[in-house]
Amino acid sequence: xxxxxxxxxxxxxxxxxxxxxxxxxxxxxxxxxxxxxxxxxxxxxxxxxxxxxxxxxxxxxxxxxxxxxxxxxxxxxxxxxxxxxxxxxxxxxxxxxxxxxxxxxxxxxxxxxxxxxxxxxxxxxxxxxxxxxxxxxxxxxxxxxxxxxxxxxxxxxxxxxxxxxxxxxxxxxxxxxxx
Numbered sequence: 600x601x602x603x604x605x606x607x608x609x610x611x612x613x614x615x616x617x618x619x620x621x622x623x624x625x626x627x628x629x630x631x632x633x634x635x636x637x638x639x640x641x642x643x644x645x646x647x648x649x650x651x652x653x654x655x656x657x658x659x660x661x662x663x664x665x666x667x668x669x670x671x672x673x674x675x676x677x678x679x680x681x682x683x684x685x686x687x688x689x690x691x692x693x694x695x696x697x698x699x700x701x702x703x704x705x706x707x708x709x710x711x712x713x714x715x716x717x718x719x720x721x722x723x724x725x726x727x728x729x730x731x732x733x734x735x736x737x738x739x740x741x742x743x744x745x746x747x748x749x750x751x752x753x754x755x756x757x758x759x760x761x762x763x764x765x766x767x768x769x770x771x772x773x774x775x776x777x778x
Contacts (some may be wrong), residue, residue, distance in 0.1 A: 611665055612678050615657040616685025622650055623690045623755070626638065627697070634709040650764045654679055656772045668772055675767035685757025692753035698744035707740045 600608070634642025660668040669679035669680075713719050714732055723729040740749055 607665060608661075608674065608678055609681060611661045612681035614644055615654070615661070616682045617689060618651060618657065618692070619654060619682060619686035620689035621651060623686060623718060624693045626650070626693065627690075630676035631681050631697075631702075631706065632634055634706065650766055654682060654762070655766045657682065658766060662770055662772060664754060668768060669774065672767050672771045675770045676763045678757050679766050683763070687752050687755035687759070690755060691748040694751055695744050695748035698747050704740070707736060710739070712735050 623646075626643045629643030629646065633643055658670075661678060662668060662675070664768045666674075713734070714723065714729070715757055720729065723732055
């Protein structure tokens, strides 16, 4: 790969990384809103599940528009890894800003309300998980915003490495217009 091709790959991956980060941020926003409005939780889950397909579509657009319909597995895999890396940085920043300045204990209070609900408490008691749930909430409330952001940053990059394999395999083309 020439230096010019590498710059092109990074530039397209950055743009698509921003789009993927917007998708992840919307998914996270729907999850948080879904704590009080359950249908939004479903929308958030659908956005999260759709993100690998979105990445595959964007890789296909890069292949078809910038690479004249031809891309190797290695180049496609590198593209996906870079896209997930760039989106992970932006999403981690968004999460840090949310937990540092916006949340103010909202998620913890919603989870605490879950355990105080009579039906949920009976279910947790039935499984013997009430103490475990309380300990988990206590640990989560002690976690710093930067720790949440770095944790999800690492997880999202790992997903990029894993999901990049099948995505790059599907998008690979050795001759323009053929599989």
